Structures are given as C-alpha cells and as structure tokens.
Amino acid sequence: MLSKNKVKYIQSLRLKKNRQKNNVFLAEGEKIVQELLLDGTIKIMQLIATTSWIETHQPSLKLLNETLIEVTESGLKSVSNLNTPNKVLAVVEMPQLKIEQESVRHGLSLYLDGIQDPGNLGTIMRIADWFGIKHVFCSTASADLYNPKVIQATMGAFLRVQYHRISFEDLTQQFPDVPTYSAVLDGENIFKTSLSPKGILIIGNEGKGISNEIVSKSQYKIRIPAASNHGAESLNAAVATGILCAFFNQQML
Amino acid sequence: MLSKNKVKYIQSLRLKKNRQKNNVFLAEGEKIVQELLLDGTIKIMQLIATTSWIETHQPSLKLLNETLIEVTESGLKSVSNLNTPNKVLAVVEMPQLKIEQESVRHGLSLYLDGIQDPGNLGTIMRIADWFGIKHVFCSTASADLYNPKVIQATMGAFLRVQYHRISFEDLTQQFPDVPTYSAVLDGENIFKTSLSPKGILIIGNEGKGISNEIVSKSQYKIRIPAASNHGAESLNAAVATGILCAFFNQQML
Numbered sequence: 001m002l003s004k005n006k007v008k009y010i011q012s013l014r015l016k017k018n019r020q021k022n023n024v025f026l027a028e029g030e031k032i033v034q035e036l037l038l039d040g041t042i043k044i045m046q047l048i049a050t051t052s053w054i055e056t057h058q059p060s061l062k063l064l065n066e067t068l069i070e071v072t073e074s075g076l077k078s079v080s081n082l083n084t085p086n087k088v089l090a091v092v093e094m095p096q097l098k099i100e101q102e103s104v105r106h107g108l109s110l111y112l113d114g115i116q117d118p119g120n121l122g123t124i125m126r127i128a129d130w131f132g133i134k135h136v137f138c139s140t141a142s143a144d145l146y147n148p149k150v151i152q153a154t155m156g157a158f159l160r161v162q163y164h165r166i167s168f169e170d171l172t173q174q175f176p177d178v179p180t181y182s183a184v185l186d187g188e189n190i191f192k193t194s195l196s197p198k199g200i201l202i203i204g205n206e207g208k209g210i211s212n213e214i215v216s217k218s219q220y221k222i223r224i225p226a227a228s229n230h231g232a233e234s235l236n237a238a239v240a241t242g243i244l245c246a247f248f249n250q251q252m253l
Numbered sequence: 254m255l256s257k258n259k260v261k262y263i264q265s266l267r268l269k270k271n272r273q274k275n276n277v278f279l280a281e282g283e284k285i286v287q288e289l290l291l292d293g294t295i296k297i298m299q300l301i302a303t304t305s306w307i308e309t310h311q312p313s314l315k316l317l318n319e320t321l322i323e324v325t326e327s328g329l330k331s332v333s334n335l336n337t338p339n340k341v342l343a344v345v346e347m348p349q350l351k352i353e354q355e356s357v358r359h360g361l362s363l364y365l366d367g368i369q370d371p372g373n374l375g376t377i378m379r380i381a382d383w384f385g386i387k388h389v390f391c392s393t394a395s396a397d398l399y400n401p402k403v404i405q406a407t408m409g410a411f412l413r414v415q416y417h418r419i420s421f422e423d424l425t426q427q428f429p430d431v432p433t434y435s436a437v438l439d440g441e442n443i444f445k446t447s448l449s450p451k452g453i454l455i456i457g458n459e460g461k462g463i464s465n466e467i468v469s470k471s472q473y474k475i476r477i478p479a480a481s482n483h484g485a486e487s488l489n490a491a492v493a494t495g496i497l498c499a500f501f502n503q504q505m506l
Contacts, residue, residue, distance in 0.1 A: 119372065123489045130488050132480025160484045191503045224499060227385025231413045235383050236376045239495035242488065246477060246496045250444040 002048065002075050010048070010079040010091065016144050023094050025146035029086040035156040036090060037061070042159065046091035050076055053087040081148040094146065097162045103134040104175055106198050108248050111168060111180075113214055114141040114205035115237060121145065122153020123238035124203070129157035131245045136163050137171055141205070168214050171200070180218040182210050183244055185234075187221030190244065195222075195251045201244055206237050255301065255328050263301070263332040263344065269397050276347050278399035282339040288409040289343055290314070295412065299344035303329055306340040334401040347399065350415045356387040357428050359451050361501050364421060364433075366467055367394040367458035368490060374398065375406020376491035377456070382410035384498045389416050390424055394458070421467050424453070433471040435463050436497055438487075440474030443497065448475075448504045454497055459490050 010026070012018040019025050024045055027036055030053070036042060037060075048069045049057075061068070076085045103109075110128060115121050121143045128136050143150060145163040154161075172180060179199045202218055204210030215221065224243050226232065235243070263279070265271040272278050277298055280289055283306070289295060290313075301322045302310075314321070329338045356362075363381060368374050374396045381389050396403060398416040407414075425433060432452045455471055457463030468474065477496050479485065488496070 123492060126485055126487075126489060127492060129485035130477075130479050155486070157485060224383075225502070226383050227502065232379055232382035232410060233408070234379075235495065236379060236491070238489070239376060239380060239492055242492035242496050243499040246499070249478075249480065 002069055002071055002079065006069070007078050010089075013091070014081065014148060016147070019094075019146050024091050025094060025151065026081065026089060026148050027092050027151050028080060028082060028089045028148065029152065030088060032151070032156050033088045033090050035159055036092065039159045042095050043093040044090050045093055047088065048076060048079060048090075049088040082152070097164060099162070099164060099174075100134055104200075105178060108133050108198065108245065109135040109137060109178075109200045110241065111171065111200050111202045112136060112138040112142045113168070113202060113210045114139055114208070115203065116141075116143055117206055117237075118143055118147050118149035119153050120206065120236070120238045122150045122155070122157075124241050125150075125154040125157040125161050125163070127238065127242045127245055128161040131249050133245065134162060136161055137166050137200070138163065139168065140165060168202075168217065172217065175200070179220060181220045181222050182215045182218040183223065183240060184210060184215060184221050185223055187223035189225045190222050190247045191225055193222060195248050197248070197251050199248065201241075201248065203237060203241050255322055255324055255332065259322070260331050263342075266344065267334065267401060269400070272347075272399050277344050278347060278404065279334065279342060279401050280345050280404050281333060281335060281342045281401065282405065283341055285404070285409050286341045286343050288412055289345065292412045295348050296346040297343050298346055300341065301329060301332060301343075302341040335405070350417060352415070352417060352427075353387055357453075358431060361386050361451065361498065362388040362390060362431075362453045363494065364424065364453050364455045365389060365391040365395045366421070366455060366463045367392055367461070368456065369394075369396055370459055370490075371396055371400050371402035372406050373459065373489070373491045375403045375408070375410075377494050378403075378407040378410040378414050378416065380491065380495045380498055381414040384502050386498065387415060389414055390419050390453070391416065392421065393418060421455075421470065425470065428453070432473060434473045434475050435468045435471040436476065436493060437463060437468060437474050438476055440476035442478045443475050443500045444478055446475060448501050450501070450504050452501070454494075454501065456490060456494050
C-alpha cells in the first residue's frame with residue numbers, strides 16, 4: 001500500500017529541486033525497470049508495482065521487503081508521470097558519475113550547449129548509446145537528465161551513457177588535445193570533410209544554436225549540407241546529432 | 254469576434270473526420286502562418302488573429318474582410334491547440350496533391366510504413382524538406398499529416414513536401430524502375446554500401462519496424478551500424494530517417 005506521505009513524496013520528485021535534495025529520480029515502465037534490474041549498478045530505493053507485475057517478477061527480484069510496494073492500477077496512476085501508467089515505477093538513487101578519461105581522449109563525446117527539450121535530450125542519449133559514445137557533457141542551460149520525461153525518452157540509455165554538467169572551458173582545459181567540432185550552419189560540409197576519429201562534437205540550443213563564445217573557442221566548424229532546392233531553415237537538434245554522429249562513426253570504422 | 258459556432262467548428266477540426274468532411278486543417282503560430290502567406294498557393298479560409306498581430310501584418314495582408322477574425326488572447330486560447338497560444342491561427346484548405354513523376358523517378362522519396370507519433374512525422378517532413386525530398390508516401394496505418402501536432406512539428410515543411418497515402422504495392426507498380434530500400438536491423442551496413450542516387454527509402458513503425466510483406470517486396474535492405482559496445486536496441490525513427498537521408502544525399506553530391 002502507498003501511504004499518503006509516500007504519494008506526496010513521489011509526486012514531489014517531478015521537481016528538480018526535490019530530486020536533488022533527495023538524490024533520487026524516477027524511472028518508469030516495464031522496459032526501463034527491467035534494464036535497471038539487469039544492470040544492477042544503480043540502487044533502487046523503492047519499487048512501486050502492480051500485483052500482476054510482482055507475480056511475474058518476484059521470483060527473480062532481490063529486493064528488501066520494505067523496498068517493494070504493491071499497488072493497484074489506480075494507486076500507480078496517482079504517482080505515475082505517464083498518460084498510460086505502465087505496471088511499475090522505481091525511485092532510484094542518482095549514480096555517482098566519473099569521467100572516463102580514456103574514452104574522452106580516444107573516442108567521440110558530445111557537448112550540448114543548451115538543449116532544452118526533454119524529448120530531444122532523451123533521443124540524443126539514445127543516439128549516444130547506439131554509437132557507443134560514453135559521455136554527453138552539457139552546459140548549465142541544458143535540460144535535466146533526471147526529468148521523468150527525459151528518462152523515459154532515453155529508453156534506458158541513461159544506464160550506459162554518462163551525462164555531466166560542466167562548462168565548456170573546464171572541459172577543454174581537462175582535455176586540451178581532443179579536437180572540438182561546432183555544428184553550425186556555415187561550417188565545413190561533412191560530406192566532403194575528413195573527421196578525426198576522436199573529438200568532442202558540440203550541439204547547440206534548439207532555437208539559438210551554439211553560443212558565439214563556444215563556437216569561437218572550438219577548433220572546427222561543420223555542417224550538414226542541405227539540398228540546393230530546400231526551403232527548410234533547420235533540422236531538429238536530435239536529428240542533426242544523429243547524422244553527425246553517424247559521419248564520425250563512419251570515419252572510425 | 255469569434256461566434257460560439259465558429260469556436261465549436263474550429264475545435265471540431267482537432268478530429269480527423271471533421272477535417273476530412275470540411276476539407277480543411279489548422280495551422281498555428283506566427284512562423285507557420287507567415288510561411289502560408291508567403292507561399293500563397295494554399296487557400297486560407299479563416300485567419301484568427303490577435304489585435305497586435307493584425308496591426309503589424311494588415312498592410313501586407315490580401316484577405317477578404319470576412320476571412321479575418323480579430324480576437325483577444327483569451328479568445329485565441331479557446332480555439333488554440335498550443336499550450337501557449339501564439340497570436341494567430343489559420344483554417345486552411347487541404348491542397349490537392351499530385352505526384353511529380355520525374356522527382357520520384359530521379360530523386361529520393363520516402364515511404365513510411367506506419368509512423369504513428371505526430372512529432373516523428375513532423376520531424377521526418379522537416380528532414381525531407383532539408384534534403385530536397387519532394388514526396389513522403391505512407392501506408393494507411395501512418396499518422397495524419399493534418400493533425401495539428403504534426404503540422405506544428407513540420408515547421409512549415411508541409412508546404413514544400415507532399416505527403417501521399419498509397420499502398421506500397423500501388424507505388425511500386427507506378428514506379429517499377431525505382432529501387433526500394435528497407436531500413437532494417439539486419440541490412441547492409443550503409444557505411445560500406447554504395448547507394449543509388451535515386452530510390453524509395455522505407456521507414457517502419459516506431460515499435461514494429463517495417464511489415465514483413467513490404468521488406469520482402471523491397472529490393473535492398475540497409476542498416477545504420479551500431480558501435481560494437483552499444484547497449485541500445487534502436488534509434489528513434491526520425492533520427493534513423495535523418496541519418497539514412499544524409500547518406501543517400503552524400504552519394505548524390
């Protein structure tokens with residue numbers, strides 16, 4: 001049973017300040033919870049699940065009794081962030097992240113300068129996961145990874161890709177030898193450029209792009225060429241990220 | 254002033270059956286309406302705008318008096334589909350579409366087999382616009398272009414890219430010489446394949462992919478290779494479309 005206090009507590013975690021105060025976040029839905037359980041490195045503080053979910057999964061669950069809370073479907077609805085609540089919701093401890101020096105030095109990383117849309121951030125985490133990118137760095141103006149909508153949109157990628165908030169200056173001071181690439185509208189045509197197999201790819205805000213300061217501090221400027229007869233102003237930020245990551249990856253293989 | 258009947262009528266256009274019955278759809282927001290006015294080929298049946306919008310735009314507007322309805326911000330809110338209503342909303346006649354034979358024969362087109370998410374469809378229309386693709390074909394199971402959320406997400410691309418509902422069989426009978434490419438998980442690695450500069454690229458449903466029937470009828474199977482250390486199951490459908498279109502376009506340039 002969910003006590004009133006527990007309902008209040010879980011609902012309060014929709015707000016960033018409450019997630020940070022309690023050092024936890026919400027992960028919802030069968031697929032994401034399944035991945036959490038398999039992964040095993042992230043601590044589950046509370047698992048709120050319907051009777052039918054528990055019946056199917058209990059034999060393999062290694063949780064303390066007080067961690068697991070059985071609820072009805074309407075009980076789940078009272079704490080869910082989904083339009084169609086999905087059997088199980090976990091309150092999860094925020095992991096301690098540590099930058100893997102070697103993968104930043106020798107692989108591709110992303111730097112998000114102000115990505116705001118939760119769906120875009122989640123989709124970018126999925127792209128990073130697909131292409132084996134370990135680190136997504138971001139400026140202070142970027143969306144919070146632990147927003148329930150972002151966690152949902154990552155489809156579990158948050159378990160494998162690290163999201164670090166760090167200023168671009170601090171990042172490049174830590175990794176002075178890693179080339180930096182700004183994705184801009186007036187850069188070099190990626191169809192005709194050879195990209196280094198390592199680097200930090202910078203993606204800008206959905207409306208404003210990358211800040212001038214960061215563009216000027218980055219070493220290279222690249223662009224996805226549009227067809228000559230196009231009328232479009234821009235590509236969606238996550239789509240542009242996907243295309244650029246694919247071209248970097250092509251160089252690596 | 255918006256009459257009660259007019260409010261009811263505009264609200265009714267959120268439903269596909271009502272859009273079809275009246276042969277109109279809604280386009281909302283300053284940017285999209287601006288593009289509609291500049292484009293000039295699509296008939297605006299009704300323009301509902303705030304006083305401040307009208308004051309700025311009236312000198313250049315060539316609309317009949319009965320077409321333009323001045324509203325307050327709360328009046329606009331009563332008919333808007335946006336969380337933050339945006340000064341102007343148009344009721345627009347659905348255009349008569351005609352397949353441009355030459356561009357299907359010699360360029361790249363898309364076939365969407367059951368894309369369901371309005372945001373994905375809008376984003377795919379934007380991708381097509383960027384890469385100069387004239388035609389996005391779709392199966393009956395695909396989302397409706399004239400859903401207000403889709404129109405919004407296209408950012409105006411619906412003015413330049415045609416969306417046709419047609420069975421895959423009918424399409425390939427009309428264009429027997431155009432190669433067809435299914436985007437699947439077990440296709441040829443696009444990093445190592447040479448793609449024809451013309452073709453029909455098939456994108457499947459977000460969850461289920463392309464139907465077996467269509468895969469078996471298409472000539473080529475292609476995939477976006479994942480990193481060997483990846484944990485991801487899939488890329489978002491619009492992101493995959495963007496990556497594949499970029500690789501096709503690279504071959505054309």
